[in-house]
Amino acid sequence: MSTRTKQNLSVDRALLGFLFLAAMLTIGPFLWIALASFKTQIALLMGTVKFTPVGMNYDEVLFGNTSTFARNFLNSILVASVSTMAAMTIGFLAGYSLLRLRWPGWVVNLFLLWAVVFNLVPPVTLAGAWYELFRGIGLSNDMVALILAHTTLHLPMALWLLSSFLREIPRELEEAAFIDGASFVKTLWRVVIPIMMPGLVSTGILVFIFSWNEFPVALALTNNTSATVPVGIAKFAQENEIKYTQMAAASVLSAIPALLALMFGQRYIVKGLTAGAVK
Incomplete structure (x- = not known):
């Protein structure tokens, strides 16, 4: 050798x-x-x-008389799903507007810079202001308030990532679709979205996971009825006792949606690449 x-x-x-x-x-x-x-x-x-x-820890977490984990789980599914769809829709349309319409270059750069700066702001610094705002408009301890807050928190990340994927799509493909008589909506649906599918899926998974794991804003804007999974797990740390094993069981269960999203996304990314490669 x-x-x-x-x-x-x-x-x-x-x-x-x-x-x-x-x-x-x-x-x-x-x-x-x-x-x-x-x-x-x-x-x-x-x-x-x-x-x-x-298995008593899982039994206590899922079926215990005092446990609200099942309700917290459903709340998290609802909040994360709706806020992800909202952030993705707004982020996609905003990114398309910035990169395809005739905005001055400094406007595009300033807007994307704002998105980065806002994404660096710790969510806990916004929780108090949002609490006062939503209480003033009658949305105190309401999941609608948390959905709006999560959409606002994760929209800059969605906008930045989707804009980077949009940059890689040649304008000539859209122009060819317009010449062939396709409408704006049909061009987005048949040309842009299939090519962007890997980026859309990966961005959606990231936004969903960030929303699923978010704690300080959820703690400030929810109560026992509307609490999400991270808030529900924190409740196992009680005044006189910390239920470590039940907290561990709840943490394992809380990881299931993220794992399923990654498994689904891995398969769907390949499908999106194949669809985008064929006109």
Whole structure:
């Protein structure tokens, strides 16, 4: 074996080792939480390694008399889905307007810069103002208020990402569709959207996950009836007791929608690429 081959082999092994370490650092905490969800509270606090798995934590989270996790789960599905669709629709149309209509270049750049700056603002700094605003207009502790807040929070990210995907679509494709007699709506539906499908799906998944995991604004704008999953998980930390194992079980259950969205998105991205490649 030559010296160059040995060097390449050493580099490959070092890269594999680094990737394995990165994977363990990423997956390790989730595996620890998943294992904790099958322990008793005593076994977890004692740091027991070998234990007999129990399902009472999931039973308590899903069917307990005092648990509201099932309702929180449905609330999160509704809020994340509606706010994602709203942010995607507005972001797509706004991005198309900025890049296809005859706006001055400085307007486009300033608007996209504002989107980046707003996306850097911590949501907790807006929670108090939104609480006062929605209470003043009669939407206190209402999911409509949270949907509007999440749409506002994640619209800049959707606008920025969708604008970057729109830049990659040649104008000539749309012009050819217009010459063939296609209307504006038909051009968007038959030409632009199929080509952009991978970007639309990946952006939608990101917006959905960010909305699903959002905590401080949801805590400020909801009550026991309208609370979302992150707020519901936090309620297991009570005044006299922190129910770690039930909190772990709820955390594992809360990860299911994100995993399903990623599985669905992976398949749909390939489908979107194929559809966009064929006129």
